[in-house]
Amino acid sequence: MNEFEHLRQMRALKQPVAPSRDLWADIDRRIEASERAASPGRARQPRRWLAVAAIAMLAVLSGGLGLRLAMQPAAVTPTVATAKAWKPDDPRLTGAAVELSSAHMELSQAMQQSPDSAALQRLLLRTERQQDRLRHLEQQAG
Amino acid sequence: MTALCLASETFMPPELVDEPTDTDVVRKAAAGDRRAFEMLYRRHSSRVYGAVLRLAGYDHARAEDLVQEAFVRAWQKLDSFRHESSFGTWIYRLAVNTALMSIRARNADPVSILDDEHMPDQGDTPFCPAERDELERAIGTLPPRARAVLVLHDVEGWKHEEIATELGMAVGTSKAQLHRARGLLKRVLGERP
Numbered sequence: 001m002n003e004f005e006h007l008r009q010m011r012a013l014k015q016p017v018a019p020s021r022d023l024w025a026d027i028d029r030r031i032e033a034s035e036r037a038a039s040p041g042r043a044r045q046p047r048r049w050l051a052v053a054a055i056a057m058l059a060v061l062s063g064g065l066g067l068r069l070a071m072q073p074a075a076v077t078p079t080v081a082t083a084k085a086w087k088p089d090d091p092r093l094t095g096a097a098v099e100l101s102s103a104h105m106e107l108s109q110a111m112q113q114s115p116d117s118a119a120l121q122r123l124l125l126r127t128e129r130q131q132d133r134l135r136h137l138e139q140q141a142g
Numbered sequence: 143m144t145a146l147c148l149a150s151e152t153f154m155p156p157e158l159v160d161e162p163t164d165t166d167v168v169r170k171a172a173a174g175d176r177r178a179f180e181m182l183y184r185r186h187s188s189r190v191y192g193a194v195l196r197l198a199g200y201d202h203a204r205a206e207d208l209v210q211e212a213f214v215r216a217w218q219k220l221d222s223f224r225h226e227s228s229f230g231t232w233i234y235r236l237a238v239n240t241a242l243m244s245i246r247a248r249n250a251d252p253v254s255i256l257d258d259e260h261m262p263d264q265g266d267t268p269f270c271p272a273e274r275d276e277l278e279r280a281i282g283t284l285p286p287r288a289r290a291v292l293v294l295h296d297v298e299g300w301k302h303e304e305i306a307t308e309l310g311m312a313v314g315t316s317k318a319q320l321h322r323a324r325g326l327l328k329r330v331l332g333e334r335p
Contacts, residue, residue, distance in 0.1 A: 006324065009277060010296035016188035017195055023206055024183055027213045028176065034214060 065102055088138045100131050164229040172220040179220075183213055186230050190237040196293045197241040199282035208244060212237035238294070242308050245286045280330040284323055291316055292323035 088097050107124045114120060162170075164185070170178035190212065195205040216233050223232055281289060290309060294300040295316075302316045309316070 007296055013196065014297050015192055017192035018188045019191045019206055019209065020202060023187065023210055024180055027183060027210050030210060030214045031217050
């Protein structure tokens with residue numbers, strides 16, 4: 001048999017062959033087992049789950065914060081009361097004002113717990129400067 | 143209009159039914175859809191199984207195990223599939239690679255498994271091209287590495303450079319293995335080399 005004939009016969013072997021039984025059930029089982037065994041293999045769904053959990057947690061936190069802001073007695077600290085009272089007319093500044101107000105309130109409460117904390121004092125000062133700047137911006141905007 | 147006409151108008155041959163393309167199905171599977179991956183298995187298992195079966199020397203149990211392993215690896219690597227080639231080509235290469243890895247892992251010595259002394263004596267039986275089973279059986283008796291080179295080159299149409307890369311050998315070694323495998327095959331089939 002010459003090489004041409006040999007190759008012709010060999011190439012004729014290149015045909016799809018269906019497995020004698022359905023291998024899918026075993027493949028599915030092996031995938032399941034490998035995903036259970038190795039947590040990195042299960043990365044797809046947990047990542048999605050983690051994202052959902054993070055969003056839910058953020059929503060709860062911001063809801064809680066909003067509730068606390070709404071229920072905060074005006075007499076807790078004068079600064080907080082001032083911060084709460086101030087609502088810029090410019091809608092572009094409203095979001096930032098609310099953020100700064102809540103930050104100021106949190107820091108003030110923390111300061112009540114640790115009045116000597118230099119870090120908290122710095123943060124409170126910085127927040128107040130930012131609030132001043134915001135007020136200044138509002139005045140400029142007219 | 144007769145019922146036959148109605149039937150012929152409403153009949154839709156299976157090949158004309160809109161089926162999602164491999165690209166769409168791969169995307170679903172990559173997002174974690176196991177049923178989509180099953181669809182890919184159903185579409186490509188025969189081609190993959192055929193190639194692995196030949197490399198496994200027509201050992202069906204071994205081929206089944208290797209194909210399962212290949213599809214599990216494919217599932218794990220779907221995120222890295224970039225659609226630069228078709229999914230069919232990708233899974234075929236992955237499965238062949240899985241089979242070759244198993245040959246390498248076995249560290250099979252091509253000479254020790256079946257050398258000239260242990261060749262079955264076929265006497266002067268003439269080679270019969272029609273006997274496909276005989277040819278497959280003969281390929282199955284070859285040493286794993288020699289068989290891999292023979293199958294990849296002569297059946298699958300790979301180049302020596304590709305074979306050498308996949309099997310971790312020099313191109314010259316691949317050529318030598320092919321020459322030897324052809325000689326052994328002729329001996330098994332009862333021809334003179």
